[in-house]
Amino acid sequence: MTVGIAEAKTVKALQPQPRKTWGRTHEVSSGLALITGVLLLCCPVGVLYFWTACTHYECSLYAPYAAWTDLLRTDPARLWPTLRAELPHFSPAAFWLHAAWLLFQGLLYAYLPGPIGFGQQTPAGHILPYKVNGLRAWLLTHALFLGGSLGLGLFPASIIYDHWGGLLVASNIYGYLLTIYAYMKAHLFPTHTDDRKFSGSIVYDLFMGIEHNPRIGDTWDFKLFHNGRPGIIAWTLINLSFAAAQYQQIGRVTNSMVLLNLLHAVYVVDFFYHEDWYLRTIDIAHDHFGFYLAWGDSVWLPFMYTLQSHFLVRHPIDLSTAAASALLALGLVGYYIFRRANNQKDRTRKADGKLSIWGKPAQVIRARYTTGDGKTHQSLLLTSGFWGISRHFNYVGDLCMCFAFCALCSFDYLLPHFYFLYMTILLVHRIQRDGARCKAKYGTYWDQYCDKVPYKLLPFIY
Numbered sequence: 001m002t003v004g005i006a007e008a009k010t011v012k013a014l015q016p017q018p019r020k021t022w023g024r025t026h027e028v029s030s031g032l033a034l035i036t037g038v039l040l041l042c043c044p045v046g047v048l049y050f051w052t053a054c055t056h057y058e059c060s061l062y063a064p065y066a067a068w069t070d071l072l073r074t075d076p077a078r079l080w081p082t083l084r085a086e087l088p089h090f091s092p093a094a095f096w097l098h099a100a101w102l103l104f105q106g107l108l109y110a111y112l113p114g115p116i117g118f119g120q121q122t123p124a125g126h127i128l129p130y131k132v133n134g135l136r137a138w139l140l141t142h143a144l145f146l147g148g149s150l151g152l153g154l155f156p157a158s159i160i161y162d163h164w165g166g167l168l169v170a171s172n173i174y175g176y177l178l179t180i181y182a183y184m185k186a187h188l189f190p191t192h193t194d195d196r197k198f199s200g201s202i203v204y205d206l207f208m209g210i211e212h213n214p215r216i217g218d219t220w221d222f223k224l225f226h227n228g229r230p231g232i233i234a235w236t237l238i239n240l241s242f243a244a245a246q247y248q249q250i251g252r253v254t255n256s257m258v259l260l261n262l263l264h265a266v267y268v269v270d271f272f273y274h275e276d277w278y279l280r281t282i283d284i285a286h287d288h289f290g291f292y293l294a295w296g297d298s299v300w301l302p303f304m305y306t307l308q309s310h311f312l313v314r315h316p317i318d319l320s321t322a323a324a325s326a327l328l329a330l331g332l333v334g335y336y337i338f339r340r341a342n343n344q345k346d347r348t349r350k351a352d353g354k355l356s357i358w359g360k361p362a363q364v365i366r367a368r369y370t371t372g373d374g375k376t377h378q379s380l381l382l383t384s385g386f387w388g389i390s391r392h393f394n395y396v397g398d399l400c401m402c403f404a405f406c407a408l409c410s411f412d413y414l415l416p417h418f419y420f421l422y423m424t425i426l427l428v429h430r431i432q433r434d435g436a437r438c439k440a441k442y443g444t445y446w447d448q449y450c451d452k453v454p455y456k457l458l459p460f461i462y
């Protein structure tokens with residue numbers, strides 16, 4: 001457990017300070033407000049489109065568009081009935097399944113014992129405790145799912161696959177209700193009045209969120225719960241359920257499906273094993289809780305991060321031993337880089353730079369920065385190990401894993417590769433966002449780091 005008190009104070013210094021009273025704390029342009037408004041309305045359309053493409057058009061991304069535009073041209077009256085038939089429907093069974101899932105995970109988060117971790121100091125200066133019991137919740141949930149389905153036969157292991165459309169509708173309802181709740185809570189009963197960020201635009205506030213850490217009680221944190229629990233625990237269960245569906249359909253589980261389950265499980269279990277580390281990453285340390293995370297965690301994460309296993313149910317793929325081994329190796333090498341790089345940074349700061357990295361004393365820049373109260377602090381920027389190769393080599397590991405996940409589905413269709421494209425865009429955008437923030441925080445020390453480590457992601461390329 002680490003409490004990044006000193007370095008986190010800078011957040012307070014560099015961001016517009018939230019007023020302790022109701023009001024605006026930063027302005028956004030009308031263009032940005034418009035973009036977030038469009039995203040607020042259109043994000044679900046993309047997920048519904050992917051679901052329909054997989055469910056009714058054999059996972060072709062082009063086929064639904066072609067069929068619907070064709071209908072519009074030749075027989076417009078049939079377009080709406082066709083869309084109604086092909087889009088997912090509300091199902092009471094799926095609705096209650098989803099509600100029970102959320103309640104169960106919420107109770108596990110609240111009542112399962114676990115150590116307390118601490119996040120970075122929030123913009124208003126709070127250092128918040130978090131209950132870090134995710135690994136136990138993951139283990140218990142998976143034991144119950146496997147025991148209840150394969151062991152006792154209480155429900156089919158394909159239950160998630162069987163209700164996939166209804167669950168998508170239920171998750172969207174929840175994602176929007178949660179967004180509205182987060183917005184209203186921020187105004188009516190905020191957890192920390194001084195940790196709110198108002199933009200003056202209702203749409204932007206709905207999208208990016210107002211409260212930094214909406215909570216119930218001392219430790220039931222909306223952000224950690226939604227980023228880390230129902231969606232990520234579900235991720236591996238969804239894969240298992242899709243593997244069961246493949247088994248039902250073809251009488252066996254292909255090696256691509258087995259490897260996908262395995263590699264995703266490595267990523268997910270790693271996340272829970274290192275849940276304390278996650279408290280000091282950008283998501284928890286900097287983001288506020290609005291539609292981006294509320295809907296993203298409830299809908300985008302479970303439905304878009306599992307597209308490959310959905311694809312493999314519709315297109316079972318048997319990989320050659322050589323291809324399977326190569327992709328397993330790429331996934332594991334990616335995982336090794338991802339984890340080692342993240343650990344090097346965490347360990348360096350915990351040990352105040354007095355440690356050895358790759359057999360040599362760690363090289364660091366002792367960067368100084370000044371907070372709003374005029375005090376000067378010091379933080380370490382590691383310049384050796386993975387952090388000496390490029391400024392975000394941890395993302396390279398993640399991208400290698402993503403590529404391996406997607407390549408398990410072969411290259412005949414675009415849809416399963418969406419995840420790699422999305423992650424590349426997300427991480428490159430993060431590099432820009434993070435670079436600007438670090439430059440503002442560390443000034444010339446950041447310039448020194450950039451001189452010493454000139455590449456952002458891949459040496460000689462970017």
Ligand SMILES: NC(=O)C1=CN([C@@H]2O[C@H](COP(=O)(O)OP(=O)(O)OC[C@H]3O[C@@H](n4cnc5c(N)ncnc54)[C@H](OP(=O)(O)O)[C@@H]3O)[C@@H](O)[C@H]2O)C=CC1
Nearest residue numbers: 007281282283342345380381382383387394395398430434
């Ligand atoms: N699967 C998914 O959807 C996603 C996965 N991820 C993964 O999550 C992990 C965490 O990523 P993320 O939170 O985005 O970013 P990082 O863990 O890379 O954190 C960036 C922060 O680390 C500090 N820092 C930067 N350079 C150095 C250095 N040389 N030495 C020490 N500290 C430094 C700065 O913060 P400070 O102010 O403390 O100095 C900077 O803001 C990554 O491995 C990423 O791949 C991320 C996004 C999405």
Ligand SMILES: CC(C)=CCC[C@@H](C)[C@H]1CC[C@H]2C3=CC=C4C[C@@H](O)CC[C@]4(C)[C@H]3CC[C@]12C
Nearest residue numbers: 043227267271283291292293295296297300301
């Ligand atoms: C509207 C939209 C597209 C939102 C997506 C938002 C979220 C679902 C993701 C944003 C950041 C993601 C994550 C960051 C870091 C992670 C660490 C890794 O070890 C496991 C995955 C994850 C928690 C990942 C999960 C999805 C996001 C929260």
